[in-house]
Amino acid sequence: MDDIDVRMEVAVRTAREAGAILLRFFRDLNGYERKGRVNLVSEADKSAEAFLIRELRHYFPADGVIAEETEQPDWGQSGFVWVIDPLDGTTNFVHCHPHFCVSISLIKDGVPIIGVVYAPIYDELFCGVRGRGAYCNEVPISVSQTTSLYTALIASGFPYNREVDVLAPLLERVQRVLQASHGFRRAGSAALDMCYVAAGRLDAYWEEDVRAWDVAAGVVFVEEAGGRCTDLNGRPCDIFKGKVIASNSHIHDELLALLFDSQ
Numbered sequence: 001m002d003d004i005d006v007r008m009e010v011a012v013r014t015a016r017e018a019g020a021i022l023l024r025f026f027r028d029l030n031g032y033e034r035k036g037r038v039n040l041v042s043e044a045d046k047s048a049e050a051f052l053i054r055e056l057r058h059y060f061p062a063d064g065v066i067a068e069e070t071e072q073p074d075w076g077q078s079g080f081v082w083v084i085d086p087l088d089g090t091t092n093f094v095h096c097h098p099h100f101c102v103s104i105s106l107i108k109d110g111v112p113i114i115g116v117v118y119a120p121i122y123d124e125l126f127c128g129v130r131g132r133g134a135y136c137n138e139v140p141i142s143v144s145q146t147t148s149l150y151t152a153l154i155a156s157g158f159p160y161n162r163e164v165d166v167l168a169p170l171l172e173r174v175q176r177v178l179q180a181s182h183g184f185r186r187a188g189s190a191a192l193d194m195c196y197v198a199a200g201r202l203d204a205y206w207e208e209d210v211r212a213w214d215v216a217a218g219v220v221f222v223e224e225a226g227g228r229c230t231d232l233n234g235r236p237c238d239i240f241k242g243k244v245i246a247s248n249s250h251i252h253d254e255l256l257a258l259l260f261d262s263q
């Protein structure tokens with residue numbers, strides 16, 4: 001087994017185990033804390049993250065770790081860095097809404113090379129390695145063949161910053177998408193939105209204020225499934241820059257133009 005195979009095997013096992021930790025807390029939470037007015041964190045986030053970091057450090061002590069609930073990034077010494085969201089979809093989780101997941105990615109030189117996302121309620125495990133394809137429950141996935149925005153289903157997310165000057169232009173873009181497409185979805189998990197683009201369940205997804213752990217795994221899936229990920233200007237996606245548009249590739253330029261050329 002090479003470096004990547006070993007890391008993939010551990011990432012898949014730990015994602016499943018972290019998913020089991022989340023399930024133990026689901027619908028049985030003793031409250032939550034606020035990182036901001038609407039940015040929540042619970043004991044489920046913290047327990048799953050502690051478990052993931054402990055396991056990954058045990059097997060790969062020289063690898064770096066960047067995790068949502070841990071303030072200081074650790075870039076490690078091996079060149080490999082794990083990027084972890086122990087619970088993507090915390091707001092759903094806190095409200096007993098079943099759409100959430102664990103997301104793990106391995107990056108090298110800032111580029112995601114492994115993605116593993118596990119949605120425990122659905123028992124769906126997405127995984128992918130750059131150059132080796134993307135899978136859902138071991139079945140290869142590919143993006144949709146939709147060639148026009150007119151027949152597309154598009155998703156996005158809303159930022160935790162709810163200032164009017166941020167929300168108003170965003171909602172105007174949402175309106176444009178609603179008018180131009182089959183529909184718009186805001187399901188509450190960026191990582192699953194990216195999985196769903198890769199699996200052809202959504203034709204595109206964009207978001208304007210995400211963190212690396214929200215999208216790193218998804219970039220691997222979407223690109224390996226035949227799709228395209230860029231920033232909002234059509235340049236290669238940098239997971240640390242906060243802006244992403246992921247699509248089946250066919251409608252990418254049309255969506256970019258609708259969202260950002262027309263202002």
Ligand code: IPD
Pocket residue numbers: 085087088089090091156157158159160187188189190191207209210211214
């Ligand atoms: C959030 C979710 C949400 C997205 C936000 C993310 P969290 O992550 O992915 O769908 O719109 O941008 O921060 O806080 O549930 O881990």
Ligand code: CA
Pocket residue numbers: 085087088089190213214
């Ligand atoms: Ca997240």
Ligand code: CA
Pocket residue numbers: 045068085086087088089090
């Ligand atoms: Ca999270």
